[in-house]
Amino acid sequence: MPADGSIGAPDKRREDVRFLTGKGRYTDDINVNGQLYVHFLRSPVAHGRLNGVDTEAARAMPGVVRVFTGDDFADVGGLPCGWQVTDRHGDPMQEPAHPVLARGKVRHVGDPIAAVVAETLNQARDAAETIEVDIEELPAVIDMKAALADDAPKVHDDLKNNLCFDWGFVEENKAAVEEAFQKAAHVTTLELVNQRLVANPMEPRVAIGDYAAHSDESTLYTTSQNPHVIRLLMGAFVLGIPEHKLRVISPDVGGGFGSKIFHYAEEAFCTFAAKQLRRPVKWTSSRSEAFITDCHGRDHVTTIQLALDAENNFTALRTDTHANMGAYLSTFAPSVPTWLHGVLMAGNYKTPLIYVNVKAVFTNTVPVDAYRGAGRPEATYQLERVIDKAARELGVDPIALRRQNFITQFPYATPVAVEYDTGDYVATMDKLEEIADLSGFEKRLAESKARGKLRGLGVNCYIEACGIAPSNLVGQLGARAGLYESATVRVNATGGLVVMTGSHSHGQGHETAFPQVVAGMIGIDPSMVEIVHGDTANTPMGMGTYGSRSLAVGGSAMVRATEKIIAKAKKIAAHLLEASDGDIELKDGQFTVAGTDKSVAWGDVTLAAYVPHNYPLEDLEPGLEETAFYDPANFTYPAGAYACEVEVDPETGKVTIERFSAADDFGNIINPMIVDGQVHGGIGQGIGQALLEGAVYDENGQLLNGSYMDYTMPRADDVPFYAVDHSCQTPCTHNPLGVKGCGEAGAIGSPPSVVNAVVDALVRAGHDITHIDMPLTPSRVWSAMQG
Amino acid sequence: MTKVTMSVNGTERSGEVEGRTLLSAFLRDTLGLTGTHVGCDTGQCGACTVHVDGKSVKSCNMFALEADGASVTTIEGMANDDGSLGVIQQAFQDHHGLQCGFCTPGMVMAAAALLKENPKPSEAEVRAWLSGNLCRCTGYHNIVKAILAASGQDVSKEFAA
Structure with a gap:
């Protein structure tokens, strides 16, 4: 375990003290x-x-x-x-x-x-x-397919109809995908709903x-x-x-969670x-x-088809989705079912041919936009559900079918326009089998049976595209903004630092993790670094926090700015030590002339920068403050494998989560305590989607569950302790920290394994069931069991 | 407007309120004790939990006038006398039992009420007690862990569900 205060240490959060004593300053407190x-x-x-x-x-x-x-x-x-x-x-x-x-x-x-x-x-x-x-x-239009009927009332009178766009991706692959389906030895088809959710920070x-x-x-x-x-x-x-x-x-x-x-x-x-x-x-x-x-999330209705050859290799995939936009286009709504969804349809698998069609539809409902995961949970859910269904139809083990089709060579260019830089899907699946104790499942199954309960096991993989995003790429894809991040590092005369960032913390612990990065580079105590964010007057231009981008993009900007600081500080140190700056090494807050015992402390150099009496003024400006803008070269690709074990009460259809395990690869880790917390929270929301949540509109457009009286938020007694592991680490190759982002993984990775587990429990009990739409409420599960 | 007086965190406080003024609004708007948060309007989320005469109460479900003459404790009154974090607060920090911090005051107040009534609760008892407090960030894992730790129980082992 790295020492406290350095990169990789589980430093306790400094922001907690104000939150725990009622001294937080939220907007309504102003x-x-x-x-x-x-x-x-x-x-x-x-x-x-x-x-x-x-x-x-x-x-x-x-x-x-x-x-x-x-x-x-x-x-x-x-x-x-x-x-x-x-x-x-x-x-x-x-x-x-x-x-x-x-x-x-x-x-x-x-x-x-x-x-x-x-x-x-x-x-x-x-x-x-x-x-x-x-x-x-x-008359209101609520149902998406009804909204596309020729005689449907129009949400916007000045538009042609209620179809926002009909997107095909990759359009040039369409014919080849059709051909692959005709040649397939087996085709699995699944229709499913990824229901509308309310973010509810x-x-x-x-x-x-x-x-x-x-x-x-x-x-x-x-x-x-x-x-x-x-x-x-x-x-x-x-x-x-x-x-x-x-x-x-x-x-x-x-x-925030996107909303x-x-x-x-x-x-x-x-x-x-x-x-x-x-x-x-x-x-x-x-x-x-x-x-x-507040903008809602998800609300996709999808038909997905997977083609396999006689050896059970995936040969092609096609999906047809209706995505609800609601009544207006929210800020990033069009990107969610398209570029944050279609480009993830390869998942962790080497399917050579993929075609994604998305029809985005206006309805008389609250606008829909990004909610934790944003497009990637929708992609993961349909893919991991159809693979499970295929395994069942073919009579093969669902884990073995996944392993057989894993991408194993990196970098890997998918047929849906992105290149995964690193990953090791075999390693995360191996780790999952270990932490989830999958070999002990049969014993636990027997114990459940003895108690009169049905038990099921569900597994899935996920991949996401995070660290959003390369500006030139997203510009081509329709973004009307750049997606870089910036940081200003201001070193004070007495050696303390203020880091001003365009990233924003609303629970992610930036005030603790970011100082670990900057202090770690210099070799000083993180308490010497203060983070300033959330005020456009005090921070350089930034794009904010979403898409698991703060560390991968915002953190990288801090690294670049700190590198500039160190480069300048070395020149000052070289002057003080009467050496060449190329010979200066910085370690543990001490500048040393390589191979000698001549050194000067961080604080002496910072003081010289602001009290430049003995200073190379002819070559170097006084002061020590630098700004860097970082624009990522690619998305990052966190990935992992999740397992869920459920018990189903055969009398009532109530599902309880008995075990939940997550093996993630986030690349390098700055603060493992915070990473665990991010995964826990994501899993909690994913279980909420799988079992409890869903915004319900009636045919007149009234939201039937518009309060906590009716909208079922996950509570402490709806979830278990989770086993999480992020020891599989394939560092990102294109950002200086080698980090991938962890904020959305739990919400992306968890719903399919829950649904896979419930279907597994019912099939093991002899029910002829292939799918139940989320949320898997007792009434839905019970109804499914009645045939 | 009617005058209401109560002891808040050991100090007598008073103010003028309407009949419809909620205790949560009195604490926040009149007294400036903004640690008590309001996360819903139906009494479900528990972010506004305080103690009234030693009992855990959702302060959005009580009129300020109903607390006239009562002794109220809020999150601002939970630290030790020297300003350091109390046992439950410290356990929340040690076990990363909070992220955005918005539900946290209510969670701490609910936990304090639980441990007063049941000093060594089981995991299931903690979860059942917290069913009146919503958190959207933590998946509850580290909140439950923090409360078990605050009760003096060993939470060092990996939890196998």
């Missing part, structure tokens, strides 16, 4: 002098024509300062989409307008119609109840707009995973505020209203409001 409160009146219907909004009574209510409607935003831009997908015919996706407040029509339950700003929150709420809205309700969203008239500067405090991205999108596309007049601050943020990446209407509203009213405006989402305004 109050700005003179602030007003806004309450949004939202559409109660999924689809309707907005014929009038009468705010007269509300304006006369006590404490009301102003009531805004869509007309107030007539001269303001709409919420932009950050990714343009080109369809299989070469046409751009259909891209509807997304107004800050609804105009003309409402398109989902929760669409904001009016905003009441008042002195107190209760006054705003009370006044909103007096607003009379004249809505002519229209425990902290609801909050936005506070503030405006300083004397300097014409706007400030937005917001619960965001990427404050710079919000500044860019809101400033440039919505409100027309240049970046130097707009500051976005995301302080402590209580979880706090996107630019939301409430952020633009509060910033806009604060300027109009010359007073700060605060909005705090209730949980019920979050269910109908």
Whole structure:
């Protein structure tokens, strides 16, 4: 085990002390002098024509300062989409307008119609109840396939239809894939639903707009995973505020899981209203409001087919998916079912031919965008389920079938446009068999049987593309932003460092892990390094935290900036030691002339940089501060193998997770304690998807489970302790830390093994079952057992 | 508006509230004790858990006026007198029982109530007790481990489920 404070050590988290003592500073904990409160009146219907909004009574209510409607935003831009997908015919996706407040029509339950700003929150709420809205309700489109019917009502009247895009990937492979299927010895087909989920970070969203008239500067405090991205999108596309007049601050943020990446209407509203009213405006989402305004995740309906030859080698794969976009295009929505999904369809296997078709559809539901894993869980789930089904149809062991088809040579160029740099799928499967004690399964099966329970074992592999992403590549694929990261390392005169990063921590422990990287490079104690993030005024331009990118991309930027610091510090040390800088070595915070005992300490060099009395001023500027931007050369490819054992109660259909094991390859590890925690959390969410969660709309577009009373979040007694291992490490070859990212693995890797395990339990009990759609609730499992 | 007075973390505090003001809002907005978090509006998530007269209570499910004259403890009152972390808080840090920190105050308050009632709970008892507190980050693994450790039980062995 590496020493405390260095790379690879399980340092305890320094941020914990404030969180454990109630001293965290979340956005709702911030109050700005003179602030007003806004309450949004939202559409109660999924689809309707907005014929009038009468705010007269509300304006006369006590404490009301102003009531805004869509007309107030007539001269303001709409919420932009950050990714343009080109369809299989070469046409751009259909891209509807997304107004800050609804105009003309409402398109989902929760669409904001009016905003009441008042002195107190209760006054705003009370006044909103007096607003009379004249809505002519229209038929809603909820089901994706129905939405594509010729006579379906249109979500957006100015678009041709409800089809956002019809994407084919790789279009040139389509004919070859068809041919391979015709020649196949066996074809396995599976239809499945990857249900709609609600991200549900425990902290609801909050936005506070503030405006300083004397300097014409706007400030937005917001619960965001990427404050710079919000500044860019809101400033440039919505409100027309240049970046130097707009500051976005995301302080402590209580979880995100993707749902706090996107630019939301409430952020633009509060910033806009604060300027109009010359007073700060605060909005705090209730949980019920979050269910109908935070972007949802997943919601794919898929048919997947796997072709195998007579020796059970995978010869081709094709998938046909309908992906729900909801009523509007959220910030990164089009990228999720396409470039974060299709490019992962090779999984861990050397299938030579793959074709992916995705139809993205508008419906009268809450917009759908990235949720932990974003496209990769959908790819993994269908692939790992169809392989399991194929193994069952062929009568072969599902692990053996996977092993037979593993990619074993790296780098490996997949038929879906990416190149895996490193991996060892045999090693992770070997490790999984060990930690999951698969050889003991038969004994545990017998014990379950003796208790009257059905037991099943499910295994799956996963691969993901993380460290998002090379800017030039994603630009070609439709991204309207670069995806580099930046870091500024400021060394103070007395040797302490401040590292300013564009990455954002909302639970990932950056304040602890990042100092391990920087201090480790210099050989000083990590307590000498402070991390600053979450404020566009104090950090260089950055793209934020999602896609398991903070360490792989943001950490790499820190490495590059620290390398520049060390290079300059060596020149200063060389001057002080009267040696050539090429002869200076840095170890344990001490600069030494190679092969001699002449040395100078880190703190003496940093002091010289700021008190340059004895200093090579003619060659070198004083000071010690460097910035680096890092743009990755490729995605990273974490991978692993997961196993789940379940018991099913034959009387009720209730599933309990008895064992869950995860063997991951994340490349190099900076802080193994934090990595374990990330995997635990991902598995918890994956088990939630597999057994408990799912947003349910009725045919009229009402969300039937829009609160914690009805939406089944995983609780402590729904899950077991997990066995996790990340000792298989094939370092990434193209970033300086050799890291791959671990934030999403658990959520990507866990749902298929749970479902595989339940199907296994039922088949072992003699039921003729091949698939049950998630969530595997007692009623669904029980119904399946009744045939 | 009505005046309400209560002892909060050992200090007498009072303020003017509406009849509909929740205890959670009084603590956060009137007293500025923002360690108590509000994560839902239906009494499910437990982030707002505090102790009222020694009992664990979801402060969003109680009007401030109902706590008039009561003794309330919040997360701000859980550290040792010298400011160092209390036993449960320290166990959460030692075992990485928190990530984003938002559910954490409620988890610590719930755990304290559990250990008062049941000083050596089993894993199953910890999980059952926590069913009123939601966490989206940790998968509960390290929270359960931290509470078992805070109760003085050995958690050094790998947990085989």
